[in-house]
Amino acid sequence: xxxxxxxxxxxxxxxxxxxxxxxxxxxxxxxxxxxxxxxxxxxxxxxxxxxxxxxxxxxxxxxxxxxxxxxxxxxxxxxxxxxxxxxxxxxxxxxxxxxxxxxxxxxxxxxxxxxxxxxxxxxxxxxxxxxxxxxxxxxxxxxxxxxxxxxxxxxxxxxxxxxxxxxxxxxxxxxxxxxxxxxxxxxxxxxxxxxxxxxxxxxxxxxxx
Amino acid sequence: xxxxxxxxxxxxxxxxxxxxxxxxxxxxxxxxxxxxxxxxxxxxxxxxxxxxxxxxxxxxxxxxxxxxxxxxxxxxxxxxxxxxxxxxxxxxxxxxxxxxxxxxxxxxxxx
Amino acid sequence: xxxxxxxxxxxxxxxxxxxxxxxxxxxxxxxxxxxxxxxxxxxxxxxxxxxxxxxxxxxxxxxxxxxxxxxxxxxxxxxxxxxxxxxxxxxxxxxxxxxxxxxxxxxxxxxxxxxxxxxxxxxxxxxxxxxxxxxxxxxxxxxxxxxxxxxxxxxxxxxxxxxxxxxxxxxxxxxxxxxxxxxxxxxxxxxxxxxxxxxxxxxxxxxxxxxxxxxxxxxxxxxxxxxxxxxxxxxxxxxxxxxxxxxxxxxxxxxxxxxxxxxxxxxxxxxxxxxxxxxxxxxxxxxxxxxxxxxxxxxxxxxxxxxxxxxxxxxxxxxxxxxxxxxxxxxxxxxxxxxxxxxxxxxxxxxxxxxxxxxxxxxxxxxxxxxxxxxxxxxxxxxxxxxxxxxxxxxxxxxxxxxxxxxxxxxxxxxxxxxxxxxxxxxxxxxxxxxxxxxxxxxxxxxxxxxxxxxxxxxxxxxxxxxxxxxxxxxxxxxxxxxxxxxxxxxxxxxxxxxxxxxxxxxxxxxxxxxxxxxxxxxxxxxxxxxxxxxxxxxxxxxxxxxxxxxxxxxxxxxxxxxxxxxxxxxxxxxxxxxxxxxxxxxxxxxxxxxxxxxxxxxxxxxxxxxxxxxxxxxxxx
Numbered sequence: 048x049x050x051x052x053x054x055x056x057x058x059x060x061x062x063x064x065x066x067x068x069x070x071x072x073x074x075x076x077x078x079x080x081x082x083x084x085x086x087x088x089x090x091x092x093x094x095x096x097x098x099x100x101x102x103x104x105x106x107x108x109x110x111x112x113x114x115x116x117x118x119x120x121x122x123x124x125x126x127x128x129x130x131x132x133x134x135x136x137x138x139x140x141x142x143x144x145x146x147x148x149x150x151x152x153x154x155x156x157x158x159x160x161x162x163x164x165x166x167x168x169x170x171x172x173x174x175x176x177x178x179x180x181x182x183x184x185x186x187x188x189x190x191x192x193x194x195x196x197x198x199x200x201x202x203x204x205x206x207x208x209x210x211x212x213x214x215x216x217x218x219x220x221x222x223x224x225x226x227x228x229x230x231x232x233x234x235x236x237x238x239x240x241x242x243x244x245x246x247x248x249x250x251x252x253x254x255x256x
Numbered sequence: 257x258x259x260x261x262x263x264x265x266x267x268x269x270x271x272x273x274x275x276x277x278x279x280x281x282x283x284x285x286x287x288x289x290x291x292x293x294x295x296x297x298x299x300x301x302x303x304x305x306x307x308x309x310x311x312x313x314x315x316x317x318x319x320x321x322x323x324x325x326x327x328x329x330x331x332x333x334x335x336x337x338x339x340x341x342x343x344x345x346x347x348x349x350x351x352x353x354x355x356x357x358x359x360x361x362x363x364x365x366x367x
Numbered sequence: 368x369x370x371x372x373x374x375x376x377x378x379x380x381x382x383x384x385x386x387x388x389x390x391x392x393x394x395x396x397x398x399x400x401x402x403x404x405x406x407x408x409x410x411x412x413x414x415x416x417x418x419x420x421x422x423x424x425x426x427x428x429x430x431x432x433x434x435x436x437x438x439x440x441x442x443x444x445x446x447x448x449x450x451x452x453x454x455x456x457x458x459x460x461x462x463x464x465x466x467x468x469x470x471x472x473x474x475x476x477x478x479x480x481x482x483x484x485x486x487x488x489x490x491x492x493x494x495x496x497x498x499x500x501x502x503x504x505x506x507x508x509x510x511x512x513x514x515x516x517x518x519x520x521x522x523x524x525x526x527x528x529x530x531x532x533x534x535x536x537x538x539x540x541x542x543x544x545x546x547x548x549x550x551x552x553x554x555x556x557x558x559x560x561x562x563x564x565x566x567x568x569x570x571x572x573x574x575x576x577x578x579x580x581x582x583x584x585x586x587x588x589x590x591x592x593x594x595x596x597x598x599x600x601x602x603x604x605x606x607x608x609x610x611x612x613x614x615x616x617x618x619x620x621x622x623x624x625x626x627x628x629x630x631x632x633x634x635x636x637x638x639x640x641x642x643x644x645x646x647x648x649x650x651x652x653x654x655x656x657x658x659x660x661x662x663x664x665x666x667x668x669x670x671x672x673x674x675x676x677x678x679x680x681x682x683x684x685x686x687x688x689x690x691x692x693x694x695x696x697x698x699x700x701x702x703x704x705x706x707x708x709x710x711x712x713x714x715x716x717x718x719x720x721x722x723x724x725x726x727x728x729x730x731x732x733x734x735x736x737x738x739x740x741x742x743x744x745x746x747x748x749x750x751x752x753x754x755x756x757x758x759x760x761x762x763x764x765x766x767x768x769x770x771x772x773x774x775x776x777x778x779x780x781x782x783x784x785x786x787x788x789x790x791x792x793x794x795x796x797x798x799x800x801x802x803x804x805x806x807x808x809x810x811x812x813x814x815x816x817x818x819x820x821x822x823x824x825x826x827x828x829x830x831x832x833x834x835x836x837x838x839x840x841x842x843x844x845x846x847x848x849x850x851x852x853x854x855x856x857x858x859x860x861x862x863x864x865x866x867x868x869x870x871x872x873x874x875x876x877x878x879x880x881x882x883x884x885x886x887x888x889x890x891x892x893x894x895x896x897x898x899x900x901x902x903x904x905x906x907x908x909x910x911x912x913x914x915x916x917x918x919x920x921x922x923x924x925x926x927x928x929x930x931x932x933x934x935x936x937x938x939x940x941x942x943x944x945x946x947x948x949x950x951x952x953x954x955x956x957x958x959x960x961x962x963x964x965x966x967x968x969x970x971x972x973x974x975x976x977x978x979x980x981x982x983x984x985x986x987x988x989x
Contacts, residue, residue, distance in 0.1 A: 090354020102600030
């Protein structure tokens with residue numbers, strides 16, 4: 048019986064470490080189920096946003112087409128899409144049992160994610176100055192809830208990946224932490240999936256009117 | 257739990273084979289990334305170029321988003337690989353519930 | 368290594384339960400906590416019936432009545448029925464599929480403690496300025512007008528316990544997919560496992576909608592958002608949709624495991640294979656699927672328009688088809704069987720006509736045009752109590768008697784059990800049958816009193832008398848439990864004598880590792896198959912070997928307790944209390960540090976070595 052603490056070399060490293068033990072298989076499947084639930088969560092938030100889009104108390108409040116800027120959204124989108132690719136690279140090196148490279152790519156992922164978060168904070172701050180606040184209208188509440196929930200997911204993902212990196216910096220890869228890295232990268236891709244819909248439904252469609 | 261370790265007689269050959277397979281897959285990933293960026297560019301361009309009708313732009317960029325998400329799910333998240341049947345079932349079930357919710361909120365919420 | 372060999376002190380037992388990750392003990396925790404909240408909710412029901420027994424009664428004030436009514440519904444659904452169902456899922460599902468534990472033992476425990484602290488938080492409202500009073504549905508148009516903290520207790524309490532339920536759902540899904548014993552294919556799983564599987568999937572997809580709804584309500588009430596403030600562009604219908612997108616599947620989350628329990632009982636005590644097993648599975652899945660398509664039938668009178676009403680009406684009626692399949696399958700299981708009328712079987716037999724009555728009134732309610740008449744009347748109250756008490760509660764009582772020996776190793780007294788059954792059944796029909804007619808005579812639901820001379824006096828009095836029958840029945844059940852545990856007559860593996868599935872092939876209660884060797888499953892009703900070949904045990908599927916088990920942990924309690932503390936901070940933050948924000952941070956700190964501890968500390972579990980088993984067989988077992 049293989050133990051999760053066993054030391055591996057690149058020769059003995061299994062080809063699918065994310066599913067090599069029963070614990071790993073459970074984690075893998077449970078996380079996918081969780082993502083199924085998250086889909087409904089974001090679906091409900093999108094639905095609420097669409098129902099409340101441009102619903103403001105009076106005409107002094109800015110509407111979607113007055114607010115959103117294409118440059119900012121484009122930059123944020125590129126950052127997050129690229130971070131999705133870098134986490135794929137990290138998992139590529141994980142499968143090849145190259146711990147150092149995996150850590151390096153994860154670090155790049157985290158930096159890109161942090162840059163995305165910085166842009167989002169800048170954007171929110173900008174909107175607040177334009178009079179588009181969480182408490183100013185139903186539109187504001189719905190916008191900040193949807194985009195803020197996504198931003199919260201990004202922030203949590205950053206903390207998660209960072210703590211995994213720090214935690215395992217000295218231990219290297221084994222069958223106990225490989226599934227954790229894999230699942231964290233799934234989470235990161237899922238955040239990207241949600242963002243694809245956010246930039247399309249919220250920003251681009253908002254600009255079209 | 258048993259370990260799914262390859263039982264090839266020559267571990268070196270096995271390793272080389274796996275390396276090659278992983279590298280090949282990584283190439284597909286990069287290609288799909290390029291396609292995703294391309295689709296994103298089109299979406300932004302269509303909105304940026306203000307000549308198109310709203311009735312064309314909205315469904316068109318939605319379609320681009322769906323295609324892009326399929327790339328994310330099937331390549332980046334490996335849903336095209338074997339052993340992802342149950343994840344697919346549950347992800348798409350979640351997606352259906354989400355879609356019905358969205359449909360409801362844009363049709364029968366304001367009366 | 369044997370668990371039954373040594374007696375432990377009281378403190379050690381408490382600590383054992385606080386830290387346990389064993390699904391059987393977590394099942395007992397769910398049973399105790401759910402049972403406690405069932406008594407609380409029952410007491411609230413009795414207060415309601417005392418108040419309504421005669422016209423113009425002043426037993427409770429109008430405001431207090433609203434609180435009692437809200438808490439009765441909320442407690443019964445979220446804090447009694449759900450956890451009791453989880454109790455049986457924990458007790459039976461891993462055993463039925465031949466697993467040594469659930470997929471995520473730590474999360475299993477976390478799910479329980481989140482539910483528990485959420486429930487305690489909700490009930491703290493009684494002592495801190497008043498309970499929620501906007502009905503268990505807490506429609507936004509009412510909650511926005513609520514001026515006490517009651518509704519905030521509802522929001523935060525349900526949010527915490529809801530996370531626990533979601534975790535529990537994912538845990539059982541993975542357990543059933545990944546941990547089945549060799550030979551246990553999907554189409555050999557007992558029906559209770561199947562219904563638990565579908566229920567868990569419904570939990571996974573329904574609870575996020577509630578989570579979002581509760582978040583929106585919380586943002587509006589505590590953080591100044593405007594989702595439901597019409598003057599700021601908001602819309603209260605959003606809450607109604609989100610609540611029922613969760614709330615309707617929730618009804619099936621409750622009833623499907625009830626169907627599962629009854630399916631086990633019918634097959635066991637008819638001593639026959641369940642009739643139409645594959646159609647039962649199909650019907651279960653179909654009910655789960657349709658459960659997501661019908662939520663707006665709770666909203667026919669909102670004014671969604673004739674097209675929406677028609678679609679949801681037809682979808683609702685469609686659910687009668689798979690439910691009908693099930694009813695006929697149960698009848699055919701009994702037909703020609705060698706029936707033994709034990710207490711669980713009595714409940715099962717009584718369930719069929721009771722539940723069918725509730726189903727038929729459901730179809731009546733589904734007729735959108737007619738629903739305008741029934742809406743918000745006692746007819747609706749009668750309908751949902753017929754399905755929930757006549758379906759879910761009868762199943763929970765039946766399950767308590769049926770699984771008691773497997774959970775505790777003792778058999779509840781059959782005579783007392785039958786007395787409980789008859790009192791409860793008679794009381795149930797006395798209480799709720801008459802309410803159909805009260806509703807048709809025009810009595811609205813959720814009123815705290817009514818005037819005389821409208822023809823409602825006799826009906827309400829009969830209804831209140833019935834409620835006390837149910838109360839007495841529950842007291843007798845409690846006496847039965849105490850007597851049985853004091854006498855402590857131990858039973859063997861298969862106390863009913865006719866067990867069909869794997870749980871009856873191992874000791875009662877099972878050792879903490881469940882199966883020394885994983886069993887080989889050779890068909891549906893695996894234990895029955897072995898018995899028919901004259902064997903008394905399952906054929907093992909593996910040689911005796913080391914068994915890997917998870918370590919106990921206290922962290923689930925601290926994680927949940929942190930959220931419990933933080934919720935108080937969030938709740939009093941709106942009052943501008945100085946201590947509110949620090950309390951919020953301290954609570955979140957406790958939770959986050961506990962989570963960090965969990966991720967930083969390696970937890971590889973431990974092994975039971977096969978030598979220990981060999982020593983035990985040589986006479987270690989007392």
